[in-house]
Amino acid sequence: MTxxxxxxxxxxxxxxxxxxxxxxxxxxxxxxxxxxxxLRYFGRELVAFRSTDGLPTVLDAHxxxxxxxxxxGGSVVDGCVRCPFHAWKFDxxxxxxxxxxxxxxxxxxxxxxxxxxxxxxxxFVHYDPCxxxxxxxxxxxxxxxxTRWTTFRHGKLRLRTHSREILENVVDVAHFPTVHKNVxxxxxxxxxxxxxxxxxxxxxxxxxxxxxxxxxxxxYGPGFQITDMDSVVQTLMxxxxxxxxxxxxxxxxxxxxxxxxxxxxxxxxxxxxxxDTLMHGFRQDARIxxxxxxxxxxxxxxxxxxxxxxxxxxxxxYDAP
Numbered sequence: 001m002t003x004x005x006x007x008x009x010x011x012x013x014x015x016x017x018x019x020x021x022x023x024x025x026x027x028x029x030x031x032x033x034x035x036x037x038x039l040r041y042f043g044r045e046l047v048a049f050r051s052t053d054g055l056p057t058v059l060d061a062h063x064x065x066x067x068x069x070x071x072x073g074g075s076v077v078d079g080c081v082r083c084p085f086h087a088w089k090f091d092x093x094x095x096x097x098x099x100x101x102x103x104x105x106x107x108x109x110x111x112x113x114x115x116x117x118x119x120x121x122x123x124f125v126h127y128d129p130c131x132x133x134x135x136x137x138x139x140x141x142x143x144x145x146x147t148r149w150t151t152f153r154h155g156k157l158r159l160r161t162h163s164r165e166i167l168e169n170v171v172d173v174a175h176f177p178t179v180h181k182n183v184x185x186x187x188x189x190x191x192x193x194x195x196x197x198x199x200x201x202x203x204x205x206x207x208x209x210x211x212x213x214x215x216x217x218x219x220y221g222p223g224f225q226i227t228d229m230d231s232v233v234q235t236l237m238x239x240x241x242x243x244x245x246x247x248x249x250x251x252x253x254x255x256x257x258x259x260x261x262x263x264x265x266x267x268x269x270x271x272x273x274x275x276d277t278l279m280h281g282f283r284q285d286a287r288i289x290x291x292x293x294x295x296x297x298x299x300x301x302x303x304x305x306x307x308x309x310x311x312x313x314x315x316x317x318y319d320a321p
Contacts, residue, residue: 017318018043020127020132020317023124023241024122024252025048027154037049041250043243043244043246049076051091052078057116059112061111063085063088064096070084087100094112150271154254156252157250157283158249159250163243164311168311169285171307185203187202214231236255236257237256
């Protein structure tokens with residue numbers, strides 16, 4: 001993958017490559033020191049494991065020796081991943097630290113190590129085809145670990161779409177009545193640096209017409225959004241979308257709630273039902289995303305949100321051709 005190919009945000013291609021930034025690749029609970037976790041993102045094969053300090057590590061998956069995939073049949077030993085083919089061992093920085101049958105380790109014997117952080121129960125890697133340092137951070141949420149909140153209930157969908165289709169929801173005010181059966185009565189967006197924000201308030205439709213909500217949804221970079229919503233209960237949601245290849249994306253989402261003053265009313269069954277209802281909203285959008293065609297010059301009307309402004313904000317995550 002070259003920088004030029006990644007740069008085609010304005011080329012008119014339906015799937016213009018991969019934006020740069022921080023992207024979720026696993027739940028923290030999926031990455032262990034027991035065995036490598038196999039991953040596929042950005043059109044590449046990867047492995048994740050925990051080193052001796054407990055921190056997650058993500059490396060390219062194919063051994064520089066003869067190309068074996070270190071995740072299929074490989075093992076984690078003393079915080080290093082061991083190739084299943086000839087037992088070469090690689091540390092958290094991707095360096096080969098042991099060749100059991102050789103006196104010298106080849107200088108080129110290393111795996112690419114990806115910048116990796118663990119935040120809010122998710123493992124993120126930083127993708128940049130030019131290898132530059134990250135220029136923004138994923139925030140740590142104070143609600144995670146707070147006993148007044150439930151833990152995150154997680155879900156994941158693999159969709160045939162591009163991640164920018166998902167991102168455009170943050171400005172698309174007109175789709176809410178049709179797709180989600182709610183009516184925004186206040187809606188505004190803000191774009192500043194690496195943040196794209198939606199602030200909105202509204203109510204449901206039909207039998208849910210008296211259900212009101214107020215929310216603030218913030219993107220931190222092109223692939224991670226946090227939504228703080230006050231409705232029936234106080235709710236915190238995330239969605240994290242990461243390109244698998246140029247035509248598929250993994251959409252991870254999670255929901256946690258704080259019952260507040262009426263907390264005793266809410267059983268675990270109620271919490272699960274409420275979470276399922278919110279997650280249904282992601283699935284409503286997914287039906288649209290998987291079958292739509294991206295329009296580089298859409299026929300917009302005066303009731304649409306600032307879609308082109310969002311696209312200009314998003315373009316910062318691609319290098320100019």
